[in-house]
Amino acid sequence: MQYLLEIGLEDMPAHVVTPSLQQFADKTAAFLHDQQLAFDDIQQYATPRRLALLINGLAAQQADRAEDLRGPAKKIAQDADGNWTKAAIGFTRGQGMTVDDIEFKEVKGTEYVFLHKEIAGKQAADILPGLVDVIKGLTFPTRMKWARYDFEFIRPIHWLVSLLDDQVVPMQILDVQAGRTTQGHRFLGHAVELQHAADYVEALRAQQVIVTPAERKAMITDQIKAIAAQHDWQVDPDADLLEEVNNLVEYPTAFAGSFDAKYLAIPEIVLITSMKDNQRYFYARDRGGKMVNAFIGVRNGNAEHIENVIAGNEKVLTARLEDAAFFYQEDQQHTIADYVGRLSNVSFHDKLGSLADKMARVQTIAGVLAQHFGLNAQDATDLQRAAGIYKFDLVTGMVGEFAELQGTMAAHYAQLAGENANVVTALGEQYMPTSAEGPLPTSRVGMLLAMADKLDTLMSFFAVDMIPSGSNDPYALRRQAYGIVRMLATHKQALPLRQLQNELVAQLQAADQLAGRDYSHNIDAVNDFFQDRIKQLLQGEQVSYDIIDAVTATADPDVSAEISAAQVLTTAAQQADFKEHMEALTRVIRITNKNTMSGTVNPDLFENDSERELHAAVSQLADFDGRTTANNFARLTNLAPVINAYFDATMVMAKDEQVRTNRLRELNQLASYINVFGDLTQVQTQRN
Structure with a gap:
């Protein structure tokens, strides 16, 4: 049997279509599995106006x-x-x-x-109406209500198709009852009644709707290639733009347009932003790689009256380019110093002062980071220069008109003003990464500028108790913290974050840049926030949860150290003697967790050879900081026989107080090395 379920909507945002379709398919498959209703596969279809699934090989009923x-x-x-x-x-x-x-x-x-x-198994026709709850349970980044209803969805629902072979399976959402009628292209088609679920794709093709996303995307790609070949152009096959355009149309027709060659004097990035980001056009280059005054757009419809479409798109683009040319010329009438001076009047946040205040804090933070990362004198100077001007483009006309160019225009204008390459690159990298898995800064100065900016943002918002909770994160603090974690992980830089924060607070206080705000009272919360981001990174690397919990159980997060510890434990967990080694080490931890004891160990109080052997072994660990994580863990696990012999021959909690204290001091010293790897008591010794 075949079952078709289609949700007809007002046009969805392009970025929502693909993930929503996949979510719809996944949740439907989960529903069928839960209901023990067998099927062969689920075909997925989507346009801006619809999400649809065709379930093939559906069993007529549950198995008895x-x-x-x-x-x-x-x-x-x-x-x-x-x-x-x-x-x-x-x-x-x-x-x-x-x-x-x-x-x-x-x-x-x-x-x-x-x-x-x-x-007895239920009939499929009796089970499928339950899919209405799957539809209602779909989640979206934004939702809306309509008419008098409280129900929320990505866009208002206008029709439902629910067809099991040739029979309608009844279901209803609000006032919309499922039937067999779907809608063709808004302008080129009309409503059509489906006689059978299998008719779906071809019935809509006849109504100028290509419901298969891959087919639609192939049509767009082929049409663009044909236009490029006709004009001898090179066209960047931008995957993200292609995906977006594909989810904006139901029947694609590509077309070529042009603009006045005088606008080629505008920086390429501005032209590309105007065409790609603002108008969803593909830009073109000649065979030599030089940008040409042309673009390729995609119409939601056929080629009829395409000349009117081209003329309209050219008019819209020309208006944007005219604005860009004006702002580009106007911006160059002022110096970087002029723009920096204006930042005192621009609020970063009403609780956190101006953008000038933020840049001053970032300069201080950048200076501390430069020392930790061992920058040479020139790089440290360049970092201070970059940190002292990096937000200046926010008050330029170009960024006011094209907000997505912030940072990019800072770099461009800085280059025009004669700033050195280090500073220019850093300004262009200041916002990186701009997404959870986006590209990281490639330059050392750029990385530290981006890190300093993010650290200031995090510490400042936490200082005024604006801490993300649940899914509420209006200032993208999770993404910024994750960016810091990724940068530290990539550069393998040891940097205990609690220690760093304490140092930064002291430096900011000394520079009188805290404006009465308490940057210390939420340090624990900031640390927990970073630990959660480290966990996120390790989960993405498929590290087991027990190891993640173990290595992140530290009071002072150090990204590089925790990642190294996780990698070492993951490798060690595959070894046959892992259980034996871990039991020896965790035995030490469990005793010392209950009996903290510091001080110098006195060998004169030893009563057996096992104590002397353990003391000699622990003494050899004194160079722990100079060894690699893997080497140190191997040295600890090699002590397992010595530790076991010690416990077999020694009563730690001896009646003699001096002997007992001496033994606890020895074990606490050993525990201090073991605890470098986190809380090993959380690691499961039985591995799959």
Whole structure:
């Protein structure tokens, strides 16, 4: 059997279409599995106006199944005379059966009541209406209400198709009842009744709707290639733009347009932004790689009256380019210093001062980072220069008109003003990464500028108690913290974050840049925030949860150290002697967690050779900081026989207080090395 389920909507935002379709398919598959309704596969279809699934090879009904249901023990089910009790009668009645159906079976020496129940599978037609809850359960980044309803969805629902082969499966959402009528192209088609679920793709093709995303994308790609070949152009096959355009149209027709060559004097990035980001056009280059005054757009429709479409698009683009040319010329009438001076009047946040205040803090933070990262004198100077001007483009006309060019225009204008390459690159990299997995800064100065900016943002918002909770994160603090974690992980830089924060607070205080705000009171919350981002990174690398919990159980997060520890533990966990090694090390940890004891160990108080051997071994760990994580862990695990021998021969909690204290000092010293790897008691020693 085939089952078609289509949700007809007002046009969805392009970026929502693909993930929503996949979510719809995944949740539908999960529903069918839960209902034990077999199927072969699910084909996915989508346009801006619809999300649809065609389920192939759907079973007509659930498989029949048998269950043996256990009830009360026999001594509870029958009284002393063998009569059935209320417990037995109630149990059978609840299953739609009688006491005559009872049989007894022994389980671990006790007899229990059992019922053998044959359950007939439900018909698919009786199960599928439940998919209405799948539709209602779809989640979206934004939702809306319409008419008088409280129900929320990505866009208003206008029609539903629910067709099992040639029969309508009834369901209803608000006032929309499912049927067999779907809608063709808004301008080129009309409503069409589907006679069978299998007719869906071709019936809509006849109404100028290509419902298969891959087919639509192939049409766009082929049309662009044909236009490029006709004009001898090179066209960047931008995957993200192609995906977006594909989700904006139901029947694509590509076309070429042009603009006045005088606008080629505008920086390429501005032209590209105007065409790609603002108008969803593909830009073109000649065979030499030089940008040409042309673009390729994609129409939602056929080629009829395409000349009018081209003229309209050229007019819109020309207006944007005219604005860009004006702002580009106007911006160059002022110096970087002029723009920096204006930042005192631009608010970063009403609780956190101006953009000038933020840049001053970032300069201080950047200076501290330069020392930690060992920048040479020139790079440190360049970092200070970049940090002192990096937000200047926010008050330029170009960024005011094209906000997506912030940072990019800072770099461009800085280059025009004669700033050195280090500073220019850093300004262009200041916002990186701009998404969770986006590209990181490639330059050392750019990385530290981006890191300093993000650290200031995090510490500042936490200082005024604006801490993300649940899904609420209006200032993208999670993304910024994750960006810092990724940068530290990539550069393998040791940087204990609590220690760094304390140092930054002291430096900001000394520079009188805190404006009365308490940057210390939420340091614990900032640390927890960073630990969650480190966990996110390790989860993405498929590290097991117990190891993640172990290595992140530290009071002072150090990204590089925790990642190294996770990698070492993950490798060690595959070894046959892992369980033995971990049991020895965690035995030390469990004792010292309950008995903290510091001080110098006195060898004169040793009472057996195992104490002397352990002391000699622990003494050799004194160079722990100079070794690699893998080497240090190997040295610790090599101590397992020594540790086991020690515990076999030594009573740690001796009656003599001096001896007991001495032994606890020894174990605490050893524990200090083990704890470098986190809380190893959380690591599971039985691996799959």
